[in-house]
Amino acid sequence: MGLDLRIRPERLALRAPFRISRGVKTHAEVVVVELARDGATGRGECAPYPRYGETVESVVAELETAARASSLDAALAALPPGAARNALDCAAWDLRARLEGRSVADLLGLPAAGPVPSAVTISLDGVDAMRDAAAAAADAPILKVKLDADDPAARLLAVAEAAPAARLIADPNESWTAALVAEMAPVLARTRVALLEQPLPAGEDAALEGIACPVPICADESLHTRADLAAVARRYQAVNVKLDKAGGLTEAAALARAARAAGLKVMVGCMVASSLAIAPALPLAAGADLVDLDGPWWLARDREGGCRFEQGVILPPQPGFWGDPIPRL
Template structure:
């Protein structure tokens, strides 16, 4: 039976601006794919990211270009030859997973041989701001299990110290989003243990991270922008301890599952992350959450209004979407 693919640009306003070292977002612009076979429809979502040379229009064009192949029966295993790793492939891959599960009358977790998603401690992100403003934001969520703070090169010591003083108990991820230099790392190194930093995420630009091989870090370092697919793992060895898997980088759940397996085989710890997106982008990623030491899937929590039936948060514990939302039966 022929399949029909539709693709659309959806925009979700944010309740507060999301600031990182590269800029500020006030809305989440996502690409939504629906693939219909008969009276059954699967959905997927992706966030094109300018850092990787992606935009809404070119992502939609790439998806439309493969619509005839999807209509003729191309499956998830065919996508790697049709689309490069990235947002376009992610949206199509996740829509195909959802469609396949609904046609089979089983959940995506069951098809993938994974346990069904459960509530997980997921990072609550403190956006980049003045140290005082970051401390006030941290104080409001000081009892959650895990915090992630966005910092830059302006005054990271004050930013981190302010958040830690306001929230002394949560585990702590520090994310400079490639904004530091090796000199910044060396300067801050003596303080990481005092601040009880649990993970340092992508401190140096991805193209300049060779210096990490010579840096004796007192805390684990995670690769984010430096990691896209399993093909990157050998290059990251000796530089990073943890890899941050995001479906928008891997090109969907199919590659993400393979990446997770290979990363563990090579001795990397796992983190699962996301862009600022709706729950449709988070539901597939939650299937990886049970395998990860660090889960950072709070993207929908920044939205003024999420898709109905999406994930919910209670004091830093992220619960899966309602049954039937994505990848599960109603």
């Protein structure tokens, strides 16, 4: 019989180009799913990521195959960790919340989502442009600074000078070498960097074992699910948990718990997407050491009723938007 699953690709315009070491994007390419049962509908959204071999077309095809499964559990079990399973898993949580009249946070035994400081990303650009962007966001408590191997010190120093009160996350997106990490160590220490995120390419990060760095190093591309934790714990001091990598809220919640048990700091992160992709991560944000959920902040127009951002603080979406059903009268 299959699932009552509707699948819809969407292309969401950004308010400004988003640049990292791998390239630039002007739109967020997402896939939305709607899972219906017993008169209720749950929604989920994912952002297919080419770095992990995903495209909108491949994710749609995975979901179309999953829709033919005999049950929801069978469909989720058949999907590998990644964007497609994230969209379906989050839709399943939203559907359960609506059917049971309880919030997802309550179902998970977590506190209700509230306002939480979130990193605001400073896109990779020229030194002056990055300084101006940091000055415009200087009231945010945390700035994530996108870097590559081209004079990262000048860019990081410019951001630190323009936003002297903000804590910084330096994110080279796999573009550095071990030698560059060592070279940048004094600059990282001088510029209030709270975290250095994924400096080396995944698969080449064994060089981080025993490396001297004045700030914690965080795994992003090297960490997807709990299966990666053993290697990650030898090389990193923190992890970036993203629902699109883990394959949904179910695995992301388990991964965050396991990472803390292993003595690692936890950051909850996201891809560039709408509030429909961010809301499912909010139950994990309250217990995180750092939060980076500014994906909707980059959109020219977010979804109605979605998250709001005020001075670097993310405010939860309106009741009933996702995972928080409007109380039945």
